[in-house]
Amino acid sequence: MATTLRQVSQRALTRIEDQFTKVFGAGCNPFFHLGALTIYFFWIVLVSGLYLFAFFETSVFGAFESVERLTNEQWWLGGVMRSLHRYASDAAVVTMMLHLIREFVRDRYRGVRWYSWLTGIPLLWMVFLLGITGYWLVWDMLAQYVALISAEYMDWLPIFTDPIARNFISQAALSDRFFTLMGFLHLIGLPLFLVFGVWFHVMRIATPRITPPRVLMAGSFLAFMALSLIKPAVSHEVADLAAVPGELSLDWFYLFIYPVIDAIGPAAVWALLTVLSFVLMAFPWLPRKAAEPVAKIDLAHCSGCTWCANDCPYGALTMRPRSDGRAHKQEVTIDPDLCVSCGICAGSCPSATPFRKSEDLTTGIDLPQFSFRHLRDETAAQLARIGGQPKVIVFGCDHGAAIETLRADGVAAISMPCTGMMPPAVIDYALREGAQGVVVTGCCEGDCLHRLGNVWMEQRILGTRPPQLRARVDRDRIKVHWASATDLASVRQEVEAFGKTLTDVTPRQAAPAKAVAATQAEG
Amino acid sequence: MKQFAKYLGQAVAYALLMAFVGYFATSPGYTYVDPREKSVVKLSLAHAGKIIGECREISEQQRKRFPPGARIPQDCPRERSDITIEFNLDGKQVFSKVIPPTGLSRDGAAYVYETFVVPAGEHQLEVSMRDDVRTSGFDYVRKETVTLEGGRMLIVDFMPERGGFVLVR
Numbered sequence: 176m177a178t179t180l181r182q183v184s185q186r187a188l189t190r191i192e193d194q195f196t197k198v199f200g201a202g203c204n205p206f207f208h209l210g211a212l213t214i215y216f217f218w219i220v221l222v223s224g225l226y227l228f229a230f231f232e233t234s235v236f237g238a239f240e241s242v243e244r245l246t247n248e249q250w251w252l253g254g255v256m257r258s259l260h261r262y263a264s265d266a267a268v269v270t271m272m273l274h275l276i277r278e279f280v281r282d283r284y285r286g287v288r289w290y291s292w293l294t295g296i297p298l299l300w301m302v303f304l305l306g307i308t309g310y311w312l313v314w315d316m317l318a319q320y321v322a323l324i325s326a327e328y329m330d331w332l333p334i335f336t337d338p339i340a341r342n343f344i345s346q347a348a349l350s351d352r353f354f355t356l357m358g359f360l361h362l363i364g365l366p367l368f369l370v371f372g373v374w375f376h377v378m379r380i381a382t383p384r385i386t387p388p389r390v391l392m393a394g395s396f397l398a399f400m401a402l403s404l405i406k407p408a409v410s411h412e413v414a415d416l417a418a419v420p421g422e423l424s425l426d427w428f429y430l431f432i433y434p435v436i437d438a439i440g441p442a443a444v445w446a447l448l449t450v451l452s453f454v455l456m457a458f459p460w461l462p463r464k465a466a467e468p469v470a471k472i473d474l475a476h477c478s479g480c481t482w483c484a485n486d487c488p489y490g491a492l493t494m495r496p497r498s499d500g501r502a503h504k505q506e507v508t509i510d511p512d513l514c515v516s517c518g519i520c521a522g523s524c525p526s527a528t529p530f531r532k533s534e535d536l537t538t539g540i541d542l543p544q545f546s547f548r549h550l551r552d553e554t555a556a557q558l559a560r561i562g563g564q565p566k567v568i569v570f571g572c573d574h575g576a577a578i579e580t581l582r583a584d585g586v587a588a589i590s591m592p593c594t595g596m597m598p599p600a601v602i603d604y605a606l607r608e609g610a611q612g613v614v615v616t617g618c619c620e621g622d623c624l625h626r627l628g629n630v631w632m633e634q635r636i637l638g639t640r641p642p643q644l645r646a647r648v649d650r651d652r653i654k655v656h657w658a659s660a661t662d663l664a665s666v667r668q669e670v671e672a673f674g675k676t677l678t679d680v681t682p683r684q685a686a687p688a689k690a691v692a693a694t695q696a697e698g
Numbered sequence: 699m700k701q702f703a704k705y706l707g708q709a710v711a712y713a714l715l716m717a718f719v720g721y722f723a724t725s726p727g728y729t730y731v732d733p734r735e736k737s738v739v740k741l742s743l744a745h746a747g748k749i750i751g752e753c754r755e756i757s758e759q760q761r762k763r764f765p766p767g768a769r770i771p772q773d774c775p776r777e778r779s780d781i782t783i784e785f786n787l788d789g790k791q792v793f794s795k796v797i798p799p800t801g802l803s804r805d806g807a808a809y810v811y812e813t814f815v816v817p818a819g820e821h822q823l824e825v826s827m828r829d830d831v832r833t834s835g836f837d838y839v840r841k842e843t844v845t846l847e848g849g850r851m852l853i854v855d856f857m858p859e860r861g862g863f864v865l866v867r
């Protein structure tokens with residue numbers, strides 16, 4: 176049940192994302208950069224916030240006026256900054272929520288990835304608190320409403336004897352106390368927490384994507400600018416504690432919870448938010464992901480080259496001084512708590528050469544459930560089995576297009592946990608075992624389920640990342656085409672078109688590595 | 699896809715983002731208390747009830763056993779009375795509660811904070827309080843007819859220095 180639900184939502188999400196890929200190109204699809212976009216939006220918030228702060232009076236009696244002055248008298252800069260501050264924060268909520276939904280739908284929150292999920296939850300809270308405290312600082316009628324309901328909400332907890340709400344019902348009782356607290360939280364406390372929070376959040380991820388592509392930065396910034404000019408952010412009337420907040424223009428991204436408190440009362444909202452937070456936190460264990468075997472190291476074949484440690488997208492591999500007395504300086508070790516069983520390390524091991532004669536074909540590091548030996552044997556077996564000319568073999572992954580369905584006369588297909596786990600020498604091997612062409616596919620460009628598999632694979636073929644595909648391998652016989660799970664059609668098309676180009680390909684001497692880039696650009 | 703179509707698509711995507719963010723940043727509007735028809739009365743007070751029990755004389759003999767700085771002549775109890783509050787609006791009881799003093803030794807003030815949304819217009823208020831568990835009846839009572847403007851707030855507070863209940867607008 177849950178599995179089908181996930182599959183359905185996964186397909187739906189991928190279909191939407193495919194549309195964005197068409198429009199933005201795979202490399203700049205905003206869905207593939209949601210975390211990074213959230214960070215970028217907060218940069219805009221930070222810079223515009225610093226500007227606002229320079230003109231802001233941090234006292235309950237001066238705040239409103241100072242914001243008004245900035246909005247009206249200096250609309251061309253101060254006003255724009257204020258609007259940017261608001262809209263970038265709102266957009267950050269949108270990208271953050273999409274990021275959460277996406278990681279959930281793509282099942283990237285369980286198993287080893289529990290850490291990123293769990294450290295995401297406090298970020299959620301902090302972001303909302305940051306927005307709420309921001310609205311408080313304007314000290315207009317909306318701020319008064321937020322202050323009053325927040326106080327009534329907090330007062331439900333049995334820890335305050337003197338109801339906080341009593342501070343917000345008469346001008347006489349009002350003091351700078353809460354205002355200073357909110358100022359501190361909004362200007363220093365929560366931003367600092369967020370910075371450290373995000374750092375913690377991505378700590379277990381090797382080379383996390385924290386900067387979105389420039390095009391997206393420019394595009395979204397222009398969009399916020401345009402919105403700021405079309406619909407500048409403005410205040411409500413100045414707060415008046417003798418009046419009751421009436422008709423309010425709520426920012427639903429940050430303040431949606433307030434009408435809920437009005438409707439069902441503080442107790443129910445406390446219960447709701449507490450249960451929701453705990454359930455969200457428990458998600459990675461509801462149910463737990465069946466543990467897959469992690470990568471296996473065989474020191475007898477490890478030369479301590481560091482390639483696998485450099486390639487692991489989750490920093491699960493580290494180098495340490497040699498422990499087995501062999502001449503090499505270092506050896507690799509694995510932290511099973513960080514390994515997501517993607518196999519990318521197996522693809523980077525220089526000992527994984529399919530031409531080795533040794534019987535068992537053990538390599539320095541390998542994925543037990545889909546070993547290098549299995550990959551080689553399957554390649555040879557399928558190529559021997561299929562008839563037809565030219566023979567094309569498609570290598571892909573279990574998370575991209577379902578390439579097994581392409582098997583036909585003249586087409587072999589091998590799907591593995593991640594394309595990044597294929598040592599490039601396997602391409603060479605396949606060509607020597609009778610294939611006229613090799614198609615490499617897997618998750619959509621910029622969107623490898625294991626983050627970096629398709630990036631590394633491409634660089635290995637281009638010869639810019641070890642282990643490199645040998646230069647003498649004819650690049651005209653290789654086609655790289657990444658495609659999402661819903662895009663089998665384009666892979667089929669590529670395979671067919673590629674097959675046609677192969678009939679007149681005769682083996683050549685070393686072709687320049689650049690040729691691959693050229694073939695890809697066409698596709 | 700043609701380059702132009704791509705740019706157009708991107709423009710549409712950004713326009714959708716702008717529309718979505720721009721709209722929900724302020725809309726739909728939300729009315730907390732309709733200022734044309736309603737006003738709010740808040741019963742909001744802090745009051746320490748009477749101390750329960752009498753002070754006890756400490757004899758010379760007993761006092762000697764204490765350190766010199768702590769030789770007080772009387773030992774007075776700290777516990778305070780609960781306070782009992784009733785609030786009637788237009789002849790109908792809308793609030794009635796016995797509120798214990800705060801503090802571990804029950805020596806702090808008792809607090810009340812209640813909100814009543816009422817139609818704008820004329821209302822009869824009657825608020826009564828007893829702050830001594832040893833007496834019966836109410837020690838403080840205030841009856842008043844008030845006209846409340848829509849969207850305004852009336853606070854019913856208690857200030858013994860001003861003779862009991864006060865209405866603050």
Ligand code: HEM
Nearest residue numbers: 210211213214275278284288291292295296298299383384
């Ligand atoms: C301020 C809010 C947030 C920011 C700025 C943020 C940012 C990021 C970034 C930059 C990454 C690394 C992406 C990559 O390089 O592949 C990431 C990963 C992740 N985030 Fe967030 N995040 C935020 C909130 C959340 C929330 C609320 C959740 C869910 C509760 C969440 C769940 C995850 C998960 C599960 C991953 C790991 C994906 C993987 O293992 O491949 N994040 N986040």
